[in-house]
Amino acid sequence: MEAWRTQLACNFPAVQAVFSDCMREATQHLSPTGIDAYLHSARALGKMGRGPEPVLALLQEWPQIARCVGEDALADVDALLNAMQKSPNSAAMAPLLNTLAAVARRLQGPDPLRHYLSVVRDVMARTSVSIHGHHTTFASPGLPVLLEHAPRLLGVLSVAGFARWADYGARHYQHHPDNQRAYFGLKLPDSLAVLQRERHGTLFADVENQLSLTLRALWNTSAPLQAFATGMQDGNERADGSNATPWSTHQFGDANDSGKGSICLPDVVDDFCEPTTGLPPVSGLDRYRVALAHIAAHRRWSQTLVADNLSPLQRMTVECLEDARIDHLLLRRYPGLRPLLLALHPRPVEGACDPAQASCLRHRLAMLSRALLDPAHGYLDADLNSCVAAFHALLDGSESSTQAMQTLALQHGARTRTQSDQQARVFFENTVVSYRDDNRHLWTFIEAGDEEDSFSQPRPAQAPERQGLPPRHYPEWDAASQSYRPDWVSVYEALHPSGDARHIDTLLAQHATLARQLEKLLDLLKPHNRVRIRYQEEGSELDLDVALRSLIDWRAGAQPDPRILMSHRSDGRSIAVMVLLDLSQSLNDEVPGAGQTRLALSQQAVALLAWAINRLGDPFALAGFHSNTRHDVRYQHIKGFGEPWGEAPKARLAALQARYSTRMGAAMRHAAHYLGAQTAEKKLLLVLTDGRPSDVDVADERALVLDSRQAVQELAHKGLHSHCISLDPQADAYVHDIFGTHATVVDRVEQLPERLTRLFLGLTRQ
Numbered sequence: 001m002e003a004w005r006t007q008l009a010c011n012f013p014a015v016q017a018v019f020s021d022c023m024r025e026a027t028q029h030l031s032p033t034g035i036d037a038y039l040h041s042a043r044a045l046g047k048m049g050r051g052p053e054p055v056l057a058l059l060q061e062w063p064q065i066a067r068c069v070g071e072d073a074l075a076d077v078d079a080l081l082n083a084m085q086k087s088p089n090s091a092a093m094a095p096l097l098n099t100l101a102a103v104a105r106r107l108q109g110p111d112p113l114r115h116y117l118s119v120v121r122d123v124m125a126r127t128s129v130s131i132h133g134h135h136t137t138f139a140s141p142g143l144p145v146l147l148e149h150a151p152r153l154l155g156v157l158s159v160a161g162f163a164r165w166a167d168y169g170a171r172h173y174q175h176h177p178d179n180q181r182a183y184f185g186l187k188l189p190d191s192l193a194v195l196q197r198e199r200h201g202t203l204f205a206d207v208e209n210q211l212s213l214t215l216r217a218l219w220n221t222s223a224p225l226q227a228f229a230t231g232m233q234d235g236n237e238r239a240d241g242s243n244a245t246p247w248s249t250h251q252f253g254d255a256n257d258s259g260k261g262s263i264c265l266p267d268v269v270d271d272f273c274e275p276t277t278g279l280p281p282v283s284g285l286d287r288y289r290v291a292l293a294h295i296a297a298h299r300r301w302s303q304t305l306v307a308d309n310l311s312p313l314q315r316m317t318v319e320c321l322e323d324a325r326i327d328h329l330l331l332r333r334y335p336g337l338r339p340l341l342l343a344l345h346p347r348p349v350e351g352a353c354d355p356a357q358a359s360c361l362r363h364r365l366a367m368l369s370r371a372l373l374d375p376a377h378g379y380l381d382a383d384l385n386s387c388v389a390a391f392h393a394l395l396d397g398s399e400s401s402t403q404a405m406q407t408l409a410l411q412h413g414a415r416t417r418t419q420s421d422q423q424a425r426v427f428f429e430n431t432v433v434s435y436r437d438d439n440r441h442l443w444t445f446i447e448a449g450d451e452e453d454s455f456s457q458p459r460p461a462q463a464p465e466r467q468g469l470p471p472r473h474y475p476e477w478d479a480a481s482q483s484y485r486p487d488w489v490s491v492y493e494a495l496h497p498s499g500d501a502r503h504i505d506t507l508l509a510q511h512a513t514l515a516r517q518l519e520k521l522l523d524l525l526k527p528h529n530r531v532r533i534r535y536q537e538e539g540s541e542l543d544l545d546v547a548l549r550s551l552i553d554w555r556a557g558a559q560p561d562p563r564i565l566m567s568h569r570s571d572g573r574s575i576a577v578m579v580l581l582d583l584s585q586s587l588n589d590e591v592p593g594a595g596q597t598r599l600a601l602s603q604q605a606v607a608l609l610a611w612a613i614n615r616l617g618d619p620f621a622l623a624g625f626h627s628n629t630r631h632d633v634r635y636q637h638i639k640g641f642g643e644p645w646g647e648a649p650k651a652r653l654a655a656l657q658a659r660y661s662t663r664m665g666a667a668m669r670h671a672a673h674y675l676g677a678q679t680a681e682k683k684l685l686l687v688l689t690d691g692r693p694s695d696v697d698v699a700d701e702r703a704l705v706l707d708s709r710q711a712v713q714e715l716a717h718k719g720l721h722s723h724c725i726s727l728d729p730q731a732d733a734y735v736h737d738i739f740g741t742h743a744t745v746v747d748r749v750e751q752l753p754e755r756l757t758r759l760f761l762g763l764t765r766q
Contacts, residue, residue: 001020001023004039008039008046009043009046010046012051012055014052015052015056018056022059023035025064026062028063029063029064029066031071034074037074038058038063038074041058041074041077041078044078045058045081054097057097057098061097061098061100062074064104064105065077068101068105069104069107069108069109069110069112072110073114076117079117081096083121088138088139089124089140091139091144092140092143092147095147096147102151103151106151106154106155107154107159116154116162120143120146120150122170123146123169126170126174127140127141127142127143129177141178141180142170142177142183143184145184146166146184148185149185149186156268157195157199157200161198161200165194165195165198166184168190168194172190178482178484196268201268202283203267204225204227204268204288205227211225211288214292215296218296218334219293219300224262224263225263226264227264227265228264228265228267265291269284270284271287272284274343274344274345274346274347276347277345277346277347279343280343282343282344287344290435291435294323295437297329297333298442299441302322302326303403304402304443305318305402305403305406305442306444306446307444307445313417314409316361316362317409317413320365320369321406321409321412322402322405322406322439322442323433323436324372325402325405327341328372329395329399342374344434345433346370346430348363348370348429348431350367350379350380352429352430353429355420357425358420358426359422359427361421362431363430363431364384365431366430366431366433368387371385371388372388383412387408394408402442469492469493471490471491471492472491472493472670472673473487473488474487474488474491474670475489476489476630476665477665477707477710477711478703479706488630489630489665489666491633491634491666492633492635493636494634495636496624496636496638496656498648499655500651501647501650501651502654504603504650504653505650507608508608508611511608511753514608514753515608518612518761533567535561536563536565536566536567537565539565540566541565541567542566546563546564547564575680576618576619577613577619577620577621577760578621578684578685578686579610579622579688580623580625580668580685580686580688581606581622581638581688582688582690583599583656583657583659584627584659584660584661585626585658585660585661587599593750599657599658601752602656603654603656604752604753605688605752605755605757606622606653606756608756608757609760610645610653612757613760619680621637621638621639621675622639622649623635624638624656625663626659626660627660627661627666627667628661633663633670635667635670635671638653638656639652641678661694661696662691662692662695662704664687664704664707664708664738665707665710665711666711668715668722669711672685672720676718682721683720683721684721684764685720685723686723686724686760687723687725688727688756689724689725689726689727690727691728692704692705692728692731693708705734705737706737712740722739723739723759724738724739724742724743725743725746725752725755725756726743732745
């Protein structure tokens with residue numbers, strides 16, 4: 001061991017702490033020559049000046065990698081590591097080594113690994129940033145993300161498919177760092193689309209129509225089929241590496257009632273060969289058909305059982321026998337399916353599980369399931385054969401029932417259970433029946449738990465279901481990583497509750513003097529240029545010139561032009577306005593010396609502004625927002641663009657309430673969704689707020705300020721102009737960081753109604 005330490009020549013404490021364990025594992029998987037190469041590579045990594053992490057990754061991972069792909073592959077890995085060291089991408093060395101063991105387990109051979117390493121080198125070369133075009137200057141933005149996701153990607157893609165998927169991202173996002181990271185992180189729609197295109201196996205989308213027709217033709221039902229994603233979730237594999245995602249039914253219903261539930265199938269299925277049967281592979285389409293037939297048979301013949309008084313082990317036994325009954329009835333109706341069922345069902349080896357080492361319950365049930373399906377099973381266990389005989393007696397000349405299977409299962413379980421069934425370590429080898437569903441439809445639960453036996457303990461009140469539209473999800477800018485957190489914020493929108501519209505009329509009457517002063521300015525801003533729109537079949541006036549020509553044509557026997565009308569439109573002003581109100585808790589604070597709260601003054605200001613915009617004829621909308629963490633941003637519509645300024649919007653404005661916090665960026669992005677849909681030439685977003693963007697789940701006071709600034713930039717790129725009116729006397733410390741020069745701080749809040757309206761008129765003067 002000391003000779004190996006000397007050969008390594010690496011004194012990092014973290015490396016020395018694990019070196020002995022690493023070498024003990026290495027001696028089990030590497031030859032003496034392989035150990036020398038292993039230590040030589042680790043020594044070279046230690047001399048590169050990248051800290052202990054790459055050395056640790058190589059020492060800990062390489063023995064397992066060599067076991068999968070051979071120790072000779074180390075030369076290819078060394079070549080890529082040297083290339084990274086000579087480029088700005090040396091920080092990606094540790095991610096490469098940390099994920100290489102998982103990648104090697106997927107690839108199982110030196111040639112596929114060599115292909116994978118060449119793909120990584122190609123992406124690194126194409127996405128590294130070169131300022132002058134002669135040599136790379138900055139590291140590839142997407143390479144670490146690609147390496148992080150590589151094991152999961154190679155679980156659903158061949159190496160060739162992985163190469164094509166990576167090539168698409170490198171080609172289309174070479175000069176777009178953020179999109180490049182999002183693509184390789186599977187956060188862009190086209191990334192998922194290309195991934196789906198390159199996946200091996202039979203895609204549900206390609207055979208959905210065939211499966212629907214099969215269901216209708218053979219089972220006389222049109223239950224909807226739905227696909228669920230497989231392969232990209234962690235922990236979704238069997239020990240042998242094959243996909244074992246369960247098929248599933250939702251809301252189990254009668255087969256003749258297609259409205260009671262849907263059938264969920266994986267979005268992709270590979271051809272499958274059960275190694276224990278010795279039979280040829282089953283195609284992906286046939287796997288879909290067998291699984292669909294099994295689920296349809298459940299819907300036809302299974303009944304629901306109460307699960308409360310059964311243990312999980314008892315339920316497993318019941319499910320095993322019920323699945324066997326369903327297969328028996330299925331083969332009675334369609335005997336041609338027997339070869340497929342036998343090919344897909346594993347054949348466990350009797351005695352393969354040692355009860356002293358692991359729980360053998362799954363193994364015994366898999367043997368029982370095989371024996372119930374295959375008359376030539378060859379198992380000698382007396383209890384197993386007794387259960388098989390009882391099972392066939394129940395089904396002799398009848399369909400039996402789910403309740404009968406429960407009785408038989410409980411009897412068999414009581415005879416065969418052992419103390420070792422309770423062990424945490426479970427024997428899984430050859431126990432997964434790949435075409436069977438998860439059996440959630442078999443069970444119903446009456447009580448939530450044992451605590452319900454205490455009658456004095458009140459039941460917890462259920463949270464009321466949210467009424468209204470489902471949430472819209474928006475990204476949020478993370479300044480630390482200079483990237484977006486995708487779908488980070490949930491925005492719930494609804495109409496604001498209504499109050500008394502007369503309250504707004506009273507507020508407007510209180511500002512009648514100011515309104516008369518603004519009348520002259522409004523008259524100047526009103527568009528006076530009228531443009532004729534001629535040659536219309538529907539219009540407000542008769543176009544005499546066109547009408548005379550049409551009359552002449554008619555008298556001459558020619559076809560007259562029916563477009564003899566005209567209309568007018570105002571020219572010179574095309575503006576759409578969205579007014580966004582911050583309705584956070586601080587609006588309830590009273591303004592010193594004014595005798596009113598900030599909320600009341602905001603109502604007056606917005607009412608006067610709405611009156612002025614309405615007089616100008618500009619389309620406008622009013623909305624308010626507040627937030628209670630990123631999961632609950634409330635966006636409340638007060639007036640829509642297509643809604644006239646009348647009783648309904650006034651009633652909503654009169655009922656304004658202030659609460660919670662100010663997550664401004666998400667609200668601005670949502671407001672831009674509506675403002676951007678307008679056809680006006682100029683689109684203006686006015687944000688009325690009284691404080692710094694903040695929320696209870698964000699500790700960094702700058703985080704939401706920077707996100708709001710990013711939202712302003714997003715709006716600007718969409719051609720939307722934004723301007724902030726702040727009632728916070730300390731706003732100069734942050735508001736210009738967000739809006740730049742497009743911000744106004746109102747020091748005397750009592751002047752807000754006049755200042756807000758005059759500001760709008762100044763912004764929209766043309």
